[in-house]
Amino acid sequence: xxxxxxxxxxxxxxxxxxxxxxxxxxxxxxxxxxxxxxxxxxxxxxxxxxxxxxxxxxxxxxxxxxxxxxxxxxxxxxxxxxxxxxxxxxxxxxxxxxxxxxxxxxxxxxxxxxxxxxxxxxxxxxxxxxxxxxxxxxxxxxxxxxxxxxxxxxxxxxxxxxxxxxxxxxxxxxxxxxxxxxxxxxxxxxxxxxxxxxxxxxxxxxxxxxxxxxxxxxxxxxxxxxxxxxxxxxxxxxxxxxxxxxxxxxxxxxxxxxxxxxxxxxxxxxxxxxxxxxxxxxxxxxxxxxxxxxxxxxxxxxxxxxxxxxxxxxxxxxxxxxxxxxxxxxxxxxxxxxxxxxxxxxxxxxxxxxxxxxxxxxxxxxxxxxxxxxxxxxx
Numbered sequence: 001x002x003x004x005x006x007x008x009x010x011x012x013x014x015x016x017x018x019x020x021x022x023x024x025x026x027x028x029x030x031x032x033x034x035x036x037x038x039x040x041x042x043x044x045x046x047x048x049x050x051x052x053x054x055x056x057x058x059x060x061x062x063x064x065x066x067x068x069x070x071x072x073x074x075x076x077x078x079x080x081x082x083x084x085x086x087x088x089x090x091x092x093x094x095x096x097x098x099x100x101x102x103x104x105x106x107x108x109x110x111x112x113x114x115x116x117x118x119x120x121x122x123x124x125x126x127x128x129x130x131x132x133x134x135x136x137x138x139x140x141x142x143x144x145x146x147x148x149x150x151x152x153x154x155x156x157x158x159x160x161x162x163x164x165x166x167x168x169x170x171x172x173x174x175x176x177x178x179x180x181x182x183x184x185x186x187x188x189x190x191x192x193x194x195x196x197x198x199x200x201x202x203x204x205x206x207x208x209x210x211x212x213x214x215x216x217x218x219x220x221x222x223x224x225x226x227x228x229x230x231x232x233x234x235x236x237x238x239x240x241x242x243x244x245x246x247x248x249x250x251x252x253x254x255x256x257x258x259x260x261x262x263x264x265x266x267x268x269x270x271x272x273x274x275x276x277x278x279x280x281x282x283x284x285x286x287x288x289x290x291x292x293x294x295x296x297x298x299x300x301x302x303x304x305x306x307x308x309x310x311x312x313x314x315x316x317x318x319x320x321x322x323x324x325x326x327x328x329x330x331x332x333x334x335x336x337x338x339x340x341x342x343x344x345x346x347x348x349x350x351x352x353x354x355x356x357x358x359x360x361x362x363x364x365x366x367x368x369x370x371x372x373x374x375x376x377x378x379x
Contacts (some may be wrong), residue, residue, distance in 0.1 A: 005067070009175075012068040015048055016075035020083075030078045031206035032351060034199075037162055038206060039120065040092070041083060046117015053091055055099055060112035060183025066303035070248040078259070081355030082206035084252055084363075085171030088245035089158040089207075090114070094121025097167045097183065099237050101226045110165055116120060122163030124154030124212050125235055132368050134169075134181075135232060140171035141182060146221050147250065148184065152213040160210030161195040164188045168212070169231045181231035185223045192217030240312050241319035242363045248326035249298040250320075250359040251292060253323060257352035258288045258335035265337055281337060288330045295323035314376035321369035323358035331356040 005013075008114060026060055031038055053069040055061020062068075069091065074108050077084030095114045098106060113119035130137045138154025154160070166186045173180030186193050196211030226234055262285055265276035275281045302315040334349040335342035342349045361364045 002299040005071075007324055008064070008141075009067045009071050012064065013052075013071040013075050016050060018047060018270065019045070020076050020079040021093075024076070024083055025079050028351070029345065031080075031082065033205075034203045035200070035205045037208040038083070039162055039325075042086065042120060043117045046115065051090060051117040052086065052095060052111070052115020052288045055095060055111055055115040058098075059107050059115060061115040066244065066307045067087065067300075068229060070244065070299060070303050073245055073248040074252040074255065077249045078256035080206065081249065081256075081352070081358075082204045084249050085204050085358070086158060088242070088249050089123065090121045092242045093158075093238060094163070094167050096241055097123060097225065097234065098185065099235065101183065101230075105222075106185065106225065108257075116166060117357030120159050120162050122157055122159040122166040123213065123238075124157050124166055124168040126156045127152060128153070129211040131355035132365065134235070135176045137169070137171045137181065139168070139170050141172050141184060143221075143328070144174075144218070148221060148224070150184070150186070150192070150217040150219065151177070152214055155211045156209055157212050157215040159208055160212045161198060165198075166193075167211060167225065171233055178230070181349040182228050183225040183231040183234050183237070183310050184219055185225060186214075186217065186219055190217060190219060191219055202357065203351070204358050224313075236313075239363055240316045241306060244299060244302050244306060244312075244357055245315040245321035246363050247302065247319040248317035249294065250323035250356070251295055251299060253352055253356050253359065254288075254292050254323075254327040254330040257331045257349055257356070258285075258292060260348050260352070261285065261334035261337040264341075275337075278291070284337060285332050288333055291326045292330060295319070295326045299324055307373070314373055317319050317364075317369040317376070320364065321366050321373065325366060327356045327359045
């Protein structure tokens with residue numbers, strides 16, 4: 001596969017870069033310290049077409065591909081991992097699920113608002129006691145005539161408080177039974193749907209993570225996405241695409257940390273010369289650059305296969321696993337290169353360091369990625 005960047009991809013990357021520098025960078029630490037979710041930023045990203053990158057123009061989206069999507073996330077994440085994470089979750093999870101499995105009426109009803117950034121999307125699969133063990137979820141949906149009644153909670157949900165439109169995966173069968181989950185769309189303001197606890201996180205602090213609670217929440221059958229019992233299968237397909245976006249997020253954070261460390265190493269002098277000229281630092285920078293490039297290429301491969309509608313389960317898991325681990329390693333090395341300065345909030349690398357760890361956990365831990373890869377290569 002050839003991964004030469006097109007003019008369109010370069011233009012999207014430049015637009016995302018310019019926006020991040022002007023609208024995000026001046027506020028990064030303020031938002032991080034206060035855990036402020038910058039909702040207005042996402043409305044403005046919608047005006048640029050970046051909240052519906054993959055959504056066809058007929059539904060109000062930009063109608064672009066995975067190469068452009070990847071480029072946009074990288075450029076935003078180089079400046080702020082939190083905004084990059086929220087951008088990725090909105091596009092690939094909630095919006096992506098409706099795009100992939102919604103019927104024509106559902107697409108026309110919800111996609112235009114999501115793509116325009118007028119509505120923020122949330123996606124609920126994870127629960128307090130069912131992280132990777134999703135088939136044992138306790139959030140249920142019981143049919144009542146032409147309606148469904150939802151009860152239970154979803155945890156660790158990006159935009160769990162601010163999300164206007166949520167795709168929620170519920171159990172409609174017996175625990176751990178085959179085909180026991182179904183996906184629904186629930187809009188904010190629906191009686192019985194409320195926000196719960198907001199998590200106080202190590203990193204990604206400006207990306208809202210909270211509980212969604214359903215208490216006798218009644219929704220019409222028209223809000224069901226796909227067939228009854230198909231929710232878990234749908235979720236696995238959505239996570240394939242989501243893992244590409246987390247790989248891109250990881251690359252962006254890693255590049256941000258690497259570029260900060262490179263600039264610092266070229267400017268910081270010890271013993272009469274820049275520390276970048278000492279082999280110990282030069283070799284760190286060489287490793288960082290090489291591993292970021294390798295992660296980038298793995299992600300390009302997964303994105304290209306996804307764009308071509310080819311099987312991407314193994315490739316997405318490989319990209320997400322490798323890129324996220326590289327992200328943590330690069331951020332750690334960046335702090336080391338900065339030395340004591342890197343441990344302070346006066347310099348950017350401590351935030352990259354804190355943000356990086358989420359990439360090895362969200363949308364499937366590194367251990368789950370290795371499980372997916374192992375199963376794929378043994379078939």
